[in-house]
Amino acid sequence: MSYRLISDGDLERRLTMPDAVACMEEAFRRHAAGRLRAPARSETELGEAGKLVFTVGGWPGDDSLVGFRAYDAKHFKSPERDELVAVFDGNTGALKAVVAGTQLGPMRTGAIGGAAIKHLSRPDSRVLGLIGTGPQGRTQLLAAAAVRRFDEIRVFSRNTERCREFAERLSAELQQPVRAMGSAREAAEQADVLICATVSPTPVIEADWLKPGVHINNVGPKFRDNQELDLTVAERAAFLITDTLAQVEKYGDQFITAGTPQHDRLQELSPIIEGSVALDRKDDQLTLFYSLGLAGTEVALAALVAEQITADA
Structure with a gap:
């Protein structure tokens, strides 16, 4: 053996x-x-x-x-x-x-997030926003930087000291400035790509902060009674993508879109990456990726x- x-x-x-x-x-x-x-x-x-x-x-x-x-x-x-x-x-x-x-x-989840950003975000995306500075936030940020050339990276977490230390550490890892912001709004509102990677049971952003054409990765909670993004974000998205509809089905009524018109709009990332499905995405349309973890x-x-x-x- x-x-x-x-x-x-x-x-x-x-x-x-x-x-x-x-x-x-x-x-x-x-x-x-x-x-x-x-x-x-x-x-x-x-x-x-x-x-x-x-x-x-x-x-x-x-x-x-x-x-x-x-x-x-x-x-x-x-x-x-x-x-x-x-x-x-x-x-x-x-x-x-x-x-x-x-x-x-975290490496696997970050890499899935990077694949989603590569295939769902606008190629000319220049500003990256990240909310959440734990292990998932780090790998999501590294993956995003591996697939897009960002001119500006903004990060926020509620722990000011942790956010500052995270920004310093990731600046060194990426060899480019990562800015610690004073609020979630400052991290989100000019972002072309926004990653939410928290454990928050309540929404960390407001839909009105979002820039037209932004792509969002929702990594943290995404349930009806426990969600880092509220349903308004999904309602404003032109495309709702997940990596596994099997897991959505397993969650049943607990999943954030269950019982709403948005649920039937969910589609899988796999055929988009494979090329058999093409997104007819306009530059001002919002895309939202629910990261669940493809088995x-x-x-x-x-x-x-x-x-x-x-x-x-």
């Missing part, structure tokens, strides 16, 4: 954001072609012991891989928590790689890192 055990340190050293975005694009193309099996995630309640969340996915063929991601949702905010991603050879059942840590999830993308990203390590061995 021979497999790769991959740590957060391996991910930091090996995985670049451009490579991660390209990997996600390939996964979306597989999904559009019906090759990537990507069911909704499942949850197992264990009472006081915890709540395990499983995401499974894979694809057939000579390069067949299958796998899963698992974590305990009860301790999602614990500084000691870990996640597990396992990758198996789909033709032999051999274990190929195991990723343990906390970094693969199997964690498996694809883990497999990519394992291949890179093997090639360098």
Whole structure:
């Protein structure tokens, strides 16, 4: 038995954001072609012991891989928590790689966000706004900068000191200025691309702040009773996109658009990236991407890192 055990340190050293975005694009193309099996995630309640969340996915063929991601949702905010991603050879059942840590999830979600920005935002987008400066905010920002050349990057979080430190750190990572703003409005209202990556249960922006033609990534809560963007934003959007309608269906009446005319307008990102669906998007129209986490993308990203390590061995 021979497999790769991959740590957060391996991910930091090996995985670049451009490579991660390209990997996600390939996964979306597989999904559009019906090759990537990507069911909704499942949850197992264990009472006081915890709540395990499983995401499974894979694809057939000579390069067949299958796998899963698992974590305990009860301790999602614990500084000691870990996640597990396992990758198996789909033709032999051999274990190929195991990723343990906390970094693969944000890298995967950030790369999906980057793919969405690349294919849904205006190519001439120059101002990026980010609300939320946690791990998801960082990878979303890195991915956005990997697919668009922004002249100005504005960030905001309610914790002033954390926002300042985040801006300084990301300025160094990106080798361009990242400005810490004093309010969510200042971060949002001139943005050509706006990323909301918070854990806020209430809206963090107002629809009236939004510039015509803006593209928005909604990474944080998107439920009827727990939402970082209210339904007004969806109502103003010309296009509502998500990475997985299967997960929307699994959420049922909890999802923010459920029971509204906006629900039937939701469409998947996969065929847009694959090219079989083209958005007839005018420059002044708003696009909104609901990031839910397409199953199997964690498996694809883990497999990519394992291949890179093997090639360098």
